[in-house]
Amino acid sequence: MKFKVGILGATGMVGQRFIQLLSKHRWFKIEELFASERSANKQYGEVAKWYLQEEIPEDIKEMEVSLLSKDAAKNTDCDLVFSAIPAEIAREIEASFAQHIPVFSNTKTYRMEEDVPLVVPEVNPDHLSLVKIQKENRNWDGFIVTNPNCTTIGLVIPLKPILDSFGITEVNVATMQALSGAGYAGVPSMAILDNVIPFISGEEEKVESEPLKILGSIANGKISYAKFDIFASCNRVMVRDGHLESVFVKTAQDFEIDELTNIWENFKAEPQKLDLPSAPENPIILAKEEDRPQPLFDRDAGKGMSVVVGRIRKKKAKLLKFTCLSHNTIRGAAGASILNAELAYKKKLL
Amino acid sequence: MKFKVGILGATGMVGQRFIQLLSKHRWFKIEELFASERSANKQYGEVAKWYLQEEIPEDIKEMEVSLLSKDAAKNTDCDLVFSAIPAEIAREIEASFAQHIPVFSNTKTYRMEEDVPLVVPEVNPDHLSLVKIQKENRNWDGFIVTNPNCTTIGLVIPLKPILDSFGITEVNVATMQALSGAGYAGVPSMAILDNVIPFISGEEEKVESEPLKILGSIANGKISYAKFDIFASCNRVMVRDGHLESVFVKTAQDFEIDELTNIWENFKAEPQKLDLPSAPENPIILAKEEDRPQPLFDRDAGKGMSVVVGRIRKKKAKLLKFTCLSHNTIRGAAGASILNAELAYKKKLL
Amino acid sequence: MKFKVGILGATGMVGQRFIQLLSKHRWFKIEELFASERSANKQYGEVAKWYLQEEIPEDIKEMEVSLLSKDAAKNTDCDLVFSAIPAEIAREIEASFAQHIPVFSNTKTYRMEEDVPLVVPEVNPDHLSLVKIQKENRNWDGFIVTNPNCTTIGLVIPLKPILDSFGITEVNVATMQALSGAGYAGVPSMAILDNVIPFISGEEEKVESEPLKILGSIANGKISYAKFDIFASCNRVMVRDGHLESVFVKTAQDFEIDELTNIWENFKAEPQKLDLPSAPENPIILAKEEDRPQPLFDRDAGKGMSVVVGRIRKKKAKLLKFTCLSHNTIRGAAGASILNAELAYKKKLL
């Protein structure tokens, strides 16, 4: 018996990735697709401008889209929903669903709220324990679990073992982010051809705050944020998928490069131990060539769920540099939410 | 009366920029074009695959190319030469010219030698005084003056006033570099379409060392390198011209953003005071929009000789971030050498 | 004394080209900028997302935008207007201006109407005589003169001397069109990166019909369309500006290649004879290299007003192939309208 799942915001780019990743899922079955008025009550295949190179699944094409509204939650047969809706409407809509069923959200709205877990299963699976408090606080039958921004995910996974082994006092990160992160029509070709845009609205703020919550510790139902500074410079480049990040880390204790690469290579975490369906065999893959990771070749590593790390150099004691890459709409969005739901199931929250 | 100048490596991409910038120069007149055997003794227009959008000057097209060799220096009528030749052959060839006449070189070979000035006229014009020592040391009638790597130049110009006003203790920089930096055929389209390459051979080493010499002080004919660390991560992106850099700076003293922008906006230096022909009115231009500088729109600022700075943020005391852009084959290469020659003239070295 | 001109649709991409081309015009002075409610009554510099690499003229930046409406025509001080407004609103708006003053329109709405001249000054300057009939028919003090679609212009200019010298019985044309033709946000980067789109809505119909009107003859105030078939296949490619067209022509009489290139090279027409300010010295420029014309290098030929022709081959008797390139927002849009207005002035219609 599979869980019946719904997708809120099913026509957008992350919505399409949800469909792609869930259409053959071992535990979940797509039951309902929610979208705005423009698409509601029409066949999905008619209203969605399918943007993935892999073809749209035939059965999905013919599903009738449901209207995304506050009332939708009351009438749905879904056991849980995944959300990829615009931040402006998420507060109300996601709450209306959470009153009844679990919501696994890729939207930023609830991420930083005190009683809402912001989870990357390889990093802070224990934060899921906030769910109990959240349900009490808000008097909900369901709950909301969020995953971070696409850029944050690729960063916190390699940072986690560094923090655990050597401590971190400061991080500078410059990102080179893919077009898909802005949505299908987000970046006009006239804007980006022969260009780089050194600005993504709201992005640096997220990258500078979310990791500190995720890398924080939880005690007595309260998260203590990690205590170091992140300073981010976010750039948009002419790449379809895959966020690349140049990361500079100042560690608390000194380290040897070999020690670090060894730790990274052997890094396994909760999703690997629990053998979650979407868990990559290796959350971190070390690039062997000196000119990798590259978005074109490495974004699909671990079916898009691994972070590929390369260009590792130590400048002097406690000063590290590396480059990491992750697939922004899989590991950084739809896949992240799904992995959270899988973890929640194993933790008996579904 | 104009100085007769030669161009060593005239058919390459930087060589073409030399031609473009010198073809209407007030002080210099192109007298001789030097290239390898493949091109020697043929008309320039036949052998050069002209890559600039602006057309090749008619008179240059018909010039006969001279063979680039050690012996060429003895027979040339040139008063000085500009060099954009491969590093592998520069040691011998540039020295053979410097025995007779001044060489203004864009090639890395001599940059870090003790008695060779590595000059950015807005930053360290006083380093030209090394020329006297160099001529004595090497028993040359001419001399070699070098300019730094294309990425270094865009970085040291905005760093200079920070260093002077607040001091610097650490710099992390991630670059997004243009294709032209690798030469016309340097980056195959198959390698970079839908991609970023997080590696440029030898580049990080240059960016981490050259600025410390340039920002160093000179006393008694000896340069004391600047005393801070630079840590660089160099990336190649799908952009024709214009290197973009995300820079993180730790200052020695604290600063206010307004103070800094004020200093940058009013920054004028030796080339501006001397009104050198290639000097931009403003070495540093502050981008007004939040999403600038962008290579497409800003690389030609100040005829390609200004550095455009934007995205200025302070994270906490003494921690600064900004993004800067400079035209890599003008300010970062041919224009840099020419400005050095102009400065040398005013300093009575020609 | 310059004519005071207005620009309808001043914030769009063609509107920006109008500003660029008119800001230093010998005969015309920009008096008023019209745009939709979103921009009206605000400073142009605030509302226009300036997309051209050349900077926005300072005086234009500070002009207050006027509301584009049917009533605007009554209150304007302009002597004439240029129009680059959406086809949906052009019927009413352009007519409201034409009641009072001349309108030179780049919009398709009126192009194929019987009493509206569709003019390319090098091809059918005599069609301007329709103006008189139009004014009578419609009881207007002003009038509308249109220029064709951007793809049509690049095609009819090289076709004109072929038609005159050898006759034409059939044309097949496949186009590779630039992004700017779809407007600033018309083509998402996600749609065109690593792709070609073999469809442009409504384009093939225009390319197949407009040339026949332009190349038609006029007698007794009536245009007889040219009598041959054009069959077009329109494709969008990843190029900023410059439409490239592979053209196959079947001629009525046989020809020699030399004969044809000679005719093209010496082609001069009314704008050249009248020395109109925007007229290129050569309406047709023959590319010398076998791999040209290329958008990157040739789109700005003749300040964007020349058509560059290359790859000329004859397959057998009466069967010709060539490739032509023209700048779609200069020769193919704003420059076309301006050249029409210049011609109209010399023909004493202003």
Place this chain on the structure above:
Amino acid sequence: MKFKVGILGATGMVGQRFIQLLSKHRWFKIEELFASERSANKQYGEVAKWYLQEEIPEDIKEMEVSLLSKDAAKNTDCDLVFSAIPAEIAREIEASFAQHIPVFSNTKTYRMEEDVPLVVPEVNPDHLSLVKIQKENRNWDGFIVTNPNCTTIGLVIPLKPILDSFGITEVNVATMQALSGAGYAGVPSMAILDNVIPFISGEEEKVESEPLKILGSIANGKISYAKFDIFASCNRVMVRDGHLESVFVKTAQDFEIDELTNIWENFKAEPQKLDLPSAPENPIILAKEEDRPQPLFDRDAGKGMSVVVGRIRKKKAKLLKFTCLSHNTIRGAAGASILNAELAYKKKLL
């Protein structure tokens, strides 16, 4: 028992596709990899710059590369070889192998020779009968079977059923060809960024001649070429893989669009009847959307072995236009040679 196969030119781009397509083949097993001196006697993984997004097979990585030479043929254990070597060396090398074993070549050298079959299995499987004559003529134990140029293949497949049903009197074709067609380093990024290159050396000649041989009939061991003219205009665009072609066809008899699409949709040929391992279920797939086929979405149709056809329009009696797309390194190169070998096996030539 699988046939042992060798790959001549294994490090190049088509060589890599051969490896990818053969590494899990039901009938063939890669036995030997041949390359030039630069790579010979080294591990494949060390010498090949792997350019495909799918990873290099582990066992191939460790194979030692053999030297490609005239003598290699004598010592090989292979039952047959696939060739993707440069045309300059193919005459001698391919012949040296054909003396002993069958050669399935993607190289142009032997394509147009009278006794060498130029085969697309869906179009002219009967031309394989030339093999017998070839072996006699040349006194070879093996033989050479060629497949056409990448652009030709995508064209002849949709032309074949038109020719059979309605006859063809003339074809004009404009191509938009992918970068991979020029080899990994064939097109510098500086040459193609923001550009289209309307020239590919030698390409138009191939596209205009090869289809006439392929579509010709064979009788008494002699091929009568098809009797119509093809006129081609070949362009290079910024696309990784997938050649797009705008095709204009004049038919001998008139046709209805429905009739034609029906014929195309139901087109099955020898490879489908014989159920060859590399045969696509449908050699021709009709695109349903008006803006397709697009390289990005359609190049992998039928695992890269189908031709996708769209934009079908009739202009007037007997005048047809369509757009077709095929994967240039699969259907247009490596896959084509392999399909030929599969056909040869079923025809008992191996």
